[in-house]
Amino acid sequence: MGKAGLPVSPLAPARFPDLPVIxxxxxxxxxxxxKYQGRTDVxxxxxxxxxxxxxxxxxxxxxxACVLDxxxxxxxxxxxxxxxxxxxxxxxxxxxxGARGQESVDAVTGAVASALDLPRGRVFSSSTGVIxxxxxxxxxxxVIGDLVAGLDAGGVxxxxxxxxxxxxxPKGASAVVEAEGGQVRIAGIAKxxxxxxxxxxxxxxxxxxxxxxxxxxxxxxxxxxxxxTFNAITVDSDxxxxxxxxxxxxGQAESAPITxxxxxxxxxxxxALHGVMRDLAHQVVRDGEGATKFxxxxxxxxxxxxDAHKVAMxxxxxxxxxxxxxxxxxxxxxxxxxxxxxxxxxxxxRLRISFGxxxxxxxxxxxxxxxxxxxxxxxxxxxxxxxxxxxLGSGARTVWTCDLTHGYIDINADYRS
Amino acid sequence: MGKAGLPVSPLAPARFPDLPVIxxxxxxxxxxxxKYQGRTDVxxxxxxxxxxxxxxxxxxxxxxACVLDxxxxxxxxxxxxxxxxxxxxxxxxxxxxGARGQESVDAVTGAVASALDLPRGRVFSSSTGVIxxxxxxxxxxxVIGDLVAGLDAGGVxxxxxxxxxxxxxPKGASAVVEAEGGQVRIAGIAKxxxxxxxxxxxxxxxxxxxxxxxxxxxxxxxxxxxxxTFNAITVDSDxxxxxxxxxxxxGQAESAPITxxxxxxxxxxxxALHGVMRDLAHQVVRDGEGATKFxxxxxxxxxxxxDAHKVAMxxxxxxxxxxxxxxxxxxxxxxxxxxxxxxxxxxxxRLRISFGxxxxxxxxxxxxxxxxxxxxxxxxxxxxxxxxxxxLGSGARTVWTCDLTHGYIDINADYRS
Numbered sequence: 071m072g073k074a075g076l077p078v079s080p081l082a083p084a085r086f087p088d089l090p091v092i093x094x095x096x097x098x099x100x101x102x103x104x105k106y107q108g109r110t111d112v113x114x115x116x117x118x119x120x121x122x123x124x125x126x127x128x129x130x131x132x133x134x135a136c137v138l139d140x141x142x143x144x145x146x147x148x149x150x151x152x153x154x155x156x157x158x159x160x161x162x163x164x165x166x167x168g169a170r171g172q173e174s175v176d177a178v179t180g181a182v183a184s185a186l187d188l189p190r191g192r193v194f195s196s197s198t199g200v201i202x203x204x205x206x207x208x209x210x211x212x213v214i215g216d217l218v219a220g221l222d223a224g225g226v227x228x229x230x231x232x233x234x235x236x237x238x239x240p241k242g243a244s245a246v247v248e249a250e251g252g253q254v255r256i257a258g259i260a261k262x263x264x265x266x267x268x269x270x271x272x273x274x275x276x277x278x279x280x281x282x283x284x285x286x287x288x289x290x291x292x293x294x295x296x297x298x299t300f301n302a303i304t305v306d307s308d309x310x311x312x313x314x315x316x317x318x319x320x321g322q323a324e325s326a327p328i329t330x331x332x333x334x335x336x337x338x339x340x341x342a343l344h345g346v347m348r349d350l351a352h353q354v355v356r357d358g359e360g361a362t363k364f365x366x367x368x369x370x371x372x373x374x375x376x377d378a379h380k381v382a383m384x385x386x387x388x389x390x391x392x393x394x395x396x397x398x399x400x401x402x403x404x405x406x407x408x409x410x411x412x413x414x415x416x417x418x419x420r421l422r423i424s425f426g427x428x429x430x431x432x433x434x435x436x437x438x439x440x441x442x443x444x445x446x447x448x449x450x451x452x453x454x455x456x457x458x459x460x461x462l463g464s465g466a467r468t469v470w471t472c473d474l475t476h477g478y479i480d481i482n483a484d485y486r487s
Numbered sequence: 488m489g490k491a492g493l494p495v496s497p498l499a500p501a502r503f504p505d506l507p508v509i510x511x512x513x514x515x516x517x518x519x520x521x522k523y524q525g526r527t528d529v530x531x532x533x534x535x536x537x538x539x540x541x542x543x544x545x546x547x548x549x550x551x552a553c554v555l556d557x558x559x560x561x562x563x564x565x566x567x568x569x570x571x572x573x574x575x576x577x578x579x580x581x582x583x584x585g586a587r588g589q590e591s592v593d594a595v596t597g598a599v600a601s602a603l604d605l606p607r608g609r610v611f612s613s614s615t616g617v618i619x620x621x622x623x624x625x626x627x628x629x630v631i632g633d634l635v636a637g638l639d640a641g642g643v644x645x646x647x648x649x650x651x652x653x654x655x656x657p658k659g660a661s662a663v664v665e666a667e668g669g670q671v672r673i674a675g676i677a678k679x680x681x682x683x684x685x686x687x688x689x690x691x692x693x694x695x696x697x698x699x700x701x702x703x704x705x706x707x708x709x710x711x712x713x714x715x716t717f718n719a720i721t722v723d724s725d726x727x728x729x730x731x732x733x734x735x736x737x738g739q740a741e742s743a744p745i746t747x748x749x750x751x752x753x754x755x756x757x758x759a760l761h762g763v764m765r766d767l768a769h770q771v772v773r774d775g776e777g778a779t780k781f782x783x784x785x786x787x788x789x790x791x792x793x794d795a796h797k798v799a800m801x802x803x804x805x806x807x808x809x810x811x812x813x814x815x816x817x818x819x820x821x822x823x824x825x826x827x828x829x830x831x832x833x834x835x836x837r838l839r840i841s842f843g844x845x846x847x848x849x850x851x852x853x854x855x856x857x858x859x860x861x862x863x864x865x866x867x868x869x870x871x872x873x874x875x876x877x878x879l880g881s882g883a884r885t886v887w888t889c890d891l892t893h894g895y896i897d898i899n900a901d902y903r904s
Contacts, residue, residue, distance in 0.1 A: 128827075130824065130827030130828055131826070131827045131829075131831075131832070131833040131834075131835070132823045132824065132826055132827030132833065132835045132838070133827065133835075163820070165820065165823070165824075166820060166823040166835065166838075166848065166851065166852065167851075167852055168836065168850060168851035168852030169851075169852075170852065171852075200818075200820060201820025201821065201823055201824060202819060202820035202823060202848065202852075202853060203820075203853075264807065265807060265824060306806045306807065307724075307804070307805075307806065308805050308806060308807045308821075308824060308825070308828065309824070309827065309828035310824060311823065311824050311827055387724070388724075388725050389723045389724065389725060389806070389891075389895070389899070390681065390682060390723065390725045390899055393895070393896055393899035393900045394899065394900070396896065396900045397899070397900030399900070401617075402619060403580070403582070403583060403617060403618025403619035403620075404618070404725075406549045406582070406583045406618055406619060406728065407547065407549065407582075407618060407682060407725060407726070407727065407728050408725070409548070409549055410545075410547030410548045410549030410550065410726065410728055411547055411725065411726035412548075414548075415548070416548040416549065417548075418548070418549045418550075418583065419585065421549070421583075431583065431619065433585060434583065434584075434585040434586075435583065435584055435585030435586075435587065435588075435619075436619060436620075474806075474896065475896060475900075476893055476896050478806070478810070479810055479813065479891065479892060479893050479896060482806070482807055482810035482811065482814070483810045483811070483813045483814030483816070483892075
């Protein structure tokens with residue numbers, strides 16, 4: 071069972087992966103009783119002196135106090151000569167909590183700064199859970215001493231557990247890059263299950279590497295990967311107030327510093343980083359609230375990439391497409407309707423729709439070899455691929471989503487209570 | 488039970504209203520077995536010579552053959568000196584059926600034109616049901632003789648039944664206008680339950696009046712009412728391939744012709760017409776697939792009307808807001824998140840959110856008098872009103888939606904089969 075008492079997603083990986091230790095990063099988690107009882111709900115992450123930090127955050131106009139605070143702190147630059155820290159709580163989003171929200175952020179990050187002897191401007195924070203209720207920050211401040219005492223380079227799995235809300239499994243991913251002078255390691259954790267339609271950022275995601283990368287290049291490596299990873303997933307079209315991704319590079323690997331992303335090492339690092347981001351993004355979808363199917367929607371032949379994105383998201387967010395998938399119904403007519411409503415340039419008579427390798431419709435109608443029985447059999451797979459070619463240009467976009475089931479209604483008709 | 492075997496919506500009116508007879512309009516319905524068995528599924532509507540006709544249709548780029556055909560025919564003007572007709576089938580949308588789709592439209596409308604001695608260009612048609620399957624138009628053509636023999640000015644209730652798909656109740660509305668020289672009557676029927684997010688048009692809606700109104704003014708009276716009625720409803724954010732509204736004015740009332748919409752009579756007519764349109768739009772929402780709550784979302788104080796529309800639709804289409812309403816949970820934090828993701832200009836600290844007359848949040852946080860018990864009690868009402876004031880300008884927009892329940896999943900996870 072997951073932390074919220076929900077059965078583990080049928081799409082969950084068999085187990086939490088073995089993540090490499092990232093020299094210079096320590097984790098600790100504790101049970102502060104922010105909302106949940108009998109489980110860990112606060113995580114502290116210490117980032118060693120000499121690291122650099124990058125971030126990406128939701129573009130929601132009602133974003134949470136901690137998001138605004140992180141953005142303000144990172145606007146001053148990503149260098150952390152004296153080190154940095156991240157403090158995260160689940161159970162309360164500290165969003166839409168007015169001036170009180172910032173007071174809570176100040177109380178928690180101030181206490182961490184004191185305990186770790188860090189500048190306040192290098193203590194980042196995240197809160198996830200219900201919106202609009204005051205954060206009982208005293209409960210978090212009360213466990214900071216215990217957290218500091220428990221900091222451990224091997225605590226990453228516990229951290230991935232503590233940040234869960236309606237998640238049914240902890241999410242981690244890693245990569246090792248053969249860089250000039252030695253190996254570079256990347257490890258990350260994420261949480262997210264509902265309110266998933268990231269806008270230029272992510273759910274809560276924390277990525278760590280022992281590479282030495284200057285803050286501006288680190289931000290560039292991160293930003294260039296967002297569109298094809300976290301911004302390409304949707305569970306329910308609802309963008310969160312609290313999406314946040316923080317990436318820290320400690321520089322403690324033996325390899326040479328990365329000072330140019332265009333070198334072999336630079337490209338290998340960026341590619342591995344984006345691979346870890348994609349893996350975590352997929353895990354968020356695989357833990358989509360109520361999900362029983364993992365669905366790739368690949369749009370090609372659009373007039374532009376922007377049009378391809380519109381079409382892919384119109385399909386991935388269509389309740390009618392998602393319920394058909396839940397029902398294992400090869401109802402490709404609903405995909406036609408979603409293309410039509412997307413607002414993108416489309417020509418009914420050039421449209422081609424495929425499931426896996428099977429072409430269902432082309433030239434404005436059912437494909438000549440259309441086989442309803444084969445299409446229905448395909449829908450019984452757990453991982454599905456919907457291909458849409460618009461036949462107009464070279465715009466392309468792939469996004470990932472899950473189905474819409476009774477489980478989603480169960481979870482969200484009384485999540486708060 | 489409704490026609491699709493579904494229990495009648497708890498939001499349904501007690502009974503189908505008594506609609507006034509519109510002189511010059513006759514209805515007939517028959518069972519052609521297009522898809523459903525043991526129920527009527529084809530309707531013929533005859534419009535008397537000397538009438539004028541107006542229409543509004545979906546802007547989907549994958550719109551159905553009959554929609555394209557209607558648009559082409561109305562582009563030539565709305566006068567019908569020799570009369571007109573509408574033929575409608577349920578059970579098959581004749582959408583995404585390529586060249587075969589237009590052949591089906593020609594076969595059906597051609598047969599009606601012959602049977603009623605009408606120009607083919609004055610026979611309109613609609614098809615509603617599954618997308619992507621060829622329309623068995625021979626079955627429809629085979630019952631046209633029976634339909635013509637059964638034409639009857641009192642057949643409107645039967646027509647409202649025959650056009651249903653997943654609808655659980657037939658929808659009708661009417662108005663009587665005191666016009667210069669006598670009364671003018673307006674009557675309309677509609678179908679719609681899922682795939683409801685009309686874009687510049689409607690579901691299937693047919694409106695009739697015995698007023699004498701030139702075609703251009705009739706179109707103007709219709710078009711000016713769309714934004715605040717059918718374009719202001721959403722069940723599931725999925726815009727149909729087949730939305731169509733046709734309005735016919737027979738001119739058989741005793742009152743003087745309406746030659747100016749700005750006169751007292753003209754304004755009264757437009758107001759009554761829009762009232763009938765709003766009534767039918769609300770009935771479509773009240774028959775939203777799986778609906779148990781009727782929800783008005785009223786946005787005020789936006790920087791522009793367009794921004795107010797974005798915010799209202801972001802709330803009305805949010806799965807998290809809609810499942811909270813289904814769960815009778817006063818989870819206004821999800822409304823904050825929906826405002827944030829809408830893309831409209833918003834300032835967290837000026838936002839005010841109310842349920843009915845109760846202010847829940849203002850100035851960026853819970854209202855001082857916030858009463859969780861009272862808010863929860865309010866959510867038990869069947870008809871709900873969510874008010875959002877953005878505190879920025881004078882832009883305003885009201886839209887209507889329903890909740891998202893297990894019933895929606897039930898209906899759509901295996902509607903086609």
